[in-house]
Amino acid sequence: MTTRAASRVTRTAAAPRGASWIEALAVHVVFVLVAVFFLVPFLWLFTAAFDANAEAYIRFPAQPTLNNFVRIFTEHDFGRALANSVFVAGATMLLDVVAVALAGYSLSRLEWRFKSWITYAVLLLQTMPLSATMVPIYGLARALGLRNSYLGLILIHAAIELPFLIWLMKGFFDNVPRYLEEAAWLDGRSKLRALAEVVLPVARNGIGVVAGLSFLAAWAEVLMMIILIDTQDLKTVPLAFYEALRTRGGYTEVQYGIVAAMGVLYAVPVMAIFLATRRMMVRGLIATSRGL
Amino acid sequence: MSRVEYADVSKRFPTQDRAAVDRLTLDVADGEFLVLLGPSGCGKTTALRMLAGLEHPDRGDILIDGASVIRLEPKDRDVALVFQSYALYPHMSVRDNIQYPLRVRQLSAAERGRKVERVAELLGIVNLLPRRPAQLSGGEQQRVALARAIVREPRVFLMDEPLSNLDAKLRTHTRTELKALQQQLGVTTIFVTHDQAEAMTMSDRIAVLERASRWRVARAHRRLAPRRAARGRRRRRPQGRAAA
Ligand SMILES: Nc1ncnc2c1ncn2[C@@H]1O[C@H](COP(=O)(O)OP(=O)(O)OP(=O)(O)O)[C@@H](O)[C@H]1O
Numbered sequence: 001m002t003t004r005a006a007s008r009v010t011r012t013a014a015a016p017r018g019a020s021w022i023e024a025l026a027v028h029v030v031f032v033l034v035a036v037f038f039l040v041p042f043l044w045l046f047t048a049a050f051d052a053n054a055e056a057y058i059r060f061p062a063q064p065t066l067n068n069f070v071r072i073f074t075e076h077d078f079g080r081a082l083a084n085s086v087f088v089a090g091a092t093m094l095l096d097v098v099a100v101a102l103a104g105y106s107l108s109r110l111e112w113r114f115k116s117w118i119t120y121a122v123l124l125l126q127t128m129p130l131s132a133t134m135v136p137i138y139g140l141a142r143a144l145g146l147r148n149s150y151l152g153l154i155l156i157h158a159a160i161e162l163p164f165l166i167w168l169m170k171g172f173f174d175n176v177p178r179y180l181e182e183a184a185w186l187d188g189r190s191k192l193r194a195l196a197e198v199v200l201p202v203a204r205n206g207i208g209v210v211a212g213l214s215f216l217a218a219w220a221e222v223l224m225m226i227i228l229i230d231t232q233d234l235k236t237v238p239l240a241f242y243e244a245l246r247t248r249g250g251y252t253e254v255q256y257g258i259v260a261a262m263g264v265l266y267a268v269p270v271m272a273i274f275l276a277t278r279r280m281m282v283r284g285l286i287a288t289s290r291g292l
Numbered sequence: 293m294s295r296v297e298y299a300d301v302s303k304r305f306p307t308q309d310r311a312a313v314d315r316l317t318l319d320v321a322d323g324e325f326l327v328l329l330g331p332s333g334c335g336k337t338t339a340l341r342m343l344a345g346l347e348h349p350d351r352g353d354i355l356i357d358g359a360s361v362i363r364l365e366p367k368d369r370d371v372a373l374v375f376q377s378y379a380l381y382p383h384m385s386v387r388d389n390i391q392y393p394l395r396v397r398q399l400s401a402a403e404r405g406r407k408v409e410r411v412a413e414l415l416g417i418v419n420l421l422p423r424r425p426a427q428l429s430g431g432e433q434q435r436v437a438l439a440r441a442i443v444r445e446p447r448v449f450l451m452d453e454p455l456s457n458l459d460a461k462l463r464t465h466t467r468t469e470l471k472a473l474q475q476q477l478g479v480t481t482i483f484v485t486h487d488q489a490e491a492m493t494m495s496d497r498i499a500v501l502e503r504a505s506r507w508r509v510a511r512a513h514r515r516l517a518p519r520r521a522a523r524g525r526r527r528r529r530p531q532g533r534a535a536a
């Protein structure tokens with residue numbers, strides 16, 4: 001169902017029935033240009049990472065080498081940064097999934113006072129620029145002893161994405177027919193277990209999207225990392241980048257090969273996750289409740 | 293096995309200006325097969341949902357075995373409902389759908405298997421057990437929904453047009469099976485249908501709801517309620533005028 005619909009859409013976009021070949025060509029040219037525009041930085045990343053003397057422009061390495069990768073682990077302690085990033089993003093994801101499942105369900109299904117006010121207040125939070133809240137977050141984290149701690153990083157990253165993800169998940173829950181959980185209640189299940197055994201599995205594409213987006217957001221976030229972490233032990237990948245760019249006292253002598261090798265290792269897990277979950281993500285983002 | 297009483301029950305949905313159920317008083321004897329008949333929109337589904345605990349009445353009381361249930365959660369009422377919209381769990385196989393209520397009651401796998409096979413046979417859906425609901429026709433889904441309700445022995449069966457999507461032959465057959473099963477189990481049953489023949493052949497009594505308005509429902513009630521259908525299952529007593 002989904003596949004057929006998708007291919008139909010593609011066909012219409014690329015070559016609408018009865019359209020001239022010029023139109024089709026134009027569409028393809030635009031697609032290719034857009035694709036190239038977005039792919040060029042990756043091309044640089046992958047060529048520079050294997051180049052012993054990488055520069056800030058694209059060139060194919062004269063002698064391909066893995067030396068950059070060896071050096072980031074031996075000289076820059078990149079292993080620890082990766083482990084920290086994986087841990088923080090993974091824990092953020094778990095926390096977000098649990099919180100979003102409960103909050104989204106509540107906004108979608110339960111009746112309580114001021115619900116619509118709070119629903120919009122949640123959305124309002126999302127419109128706040130993060131940099132505007134940077135100083136209070138810093139102060140609060142310091143007062144609570146949450147600087148330089150995993151807990152602080154996880155809580156704050158989870159909170160940053162929460163409003164948007166709650167709204168997203170509310171939409172998924174809204175698409176789950178009420179009678180499904182009603183059937184589970186009548187079969188003897190409590191509301192919480194009906195949520196876990198019926199509603200969540202039916203809305204699993206939404207959970208997949210929430211998990212993916214919260215992991216990616218925590219994985220790629222920089223600002224909070226910079227203001228919250230200043231010890232080597234807790235250094236995450238973005239901070240490792242930052243350090244690598246600053247080596248030898250300034251920004252003038254950037255070791256592009258090192259940065260590119262880190263970049264490759266930073267991007268690859270994300271791509272792997274995306275490829276592994278792409279069906280869920282695509283289905284979820286299209287937000288179709290068909291073909292469950 | 294239980295007696296069900298609606299005592300002066302009313303329900304109006306906030307978005308509607310007319311009550312969906314207006315002062316319904318109805319007494320269903322233990323083990324009785326009561327058919328609810330009435331035009332579309334007259335509040336039949338709403339009446340069943342209030343007994344199941346899915347809607348809260350604005351006024352009046354609902355009792356099972358003399359005890360008020362309106363404060364009980366749906367899970368604690370021990371009532372099985374066949375939804376008009378089937379409400380099959382889309383992520384489970386037909387087998388898992390049917391045995392879900394048994395799993396909730398923590399029956400052993402062997403016992404679950406035995407019961408599922410038996411109802412599946414009764415309803416002619418054995419070959420569908422491994423499939424997903426999305427791979428079934430409307431009539432097949434409806435039989436699975438029925439199977440999920442009758443696989444256990446609740447205090448009350450509520451069936452909201454459970455045969456509406458079956459072809460004539462299958463419908464006649466299922467009617468007979470269902471009625472025989474109900475008599476054998478002796479479970480109090482409230483059965484909604486638009487089909488008068490169905491109402492006549494299956495019921496111990498028929499309650500006719502007309503457009504929810506006070507006196508008409510009361511009239512239907514007056515005609516029906518005084519005759520306590522004591523052990524109605526021994527003798528079918530179809531009565532009442534079906535609203536054309
Ligand atoms: N959730 C709801 N919100 C608002 N109005 C509702 C709701 N459910 C039912 N109604 C209204 O209540 C009235 C009774 O509905 P109900 O579903 O009980 O009718 P019914 O007798 O089951 O009809 P049918 O034979 O078509 O199934 C209708 O006017 C309907 O529009």
Ligand SMILES: [Mg+2]
Binds near residue numbers: 338
């Ligand atoms: Mg109905």
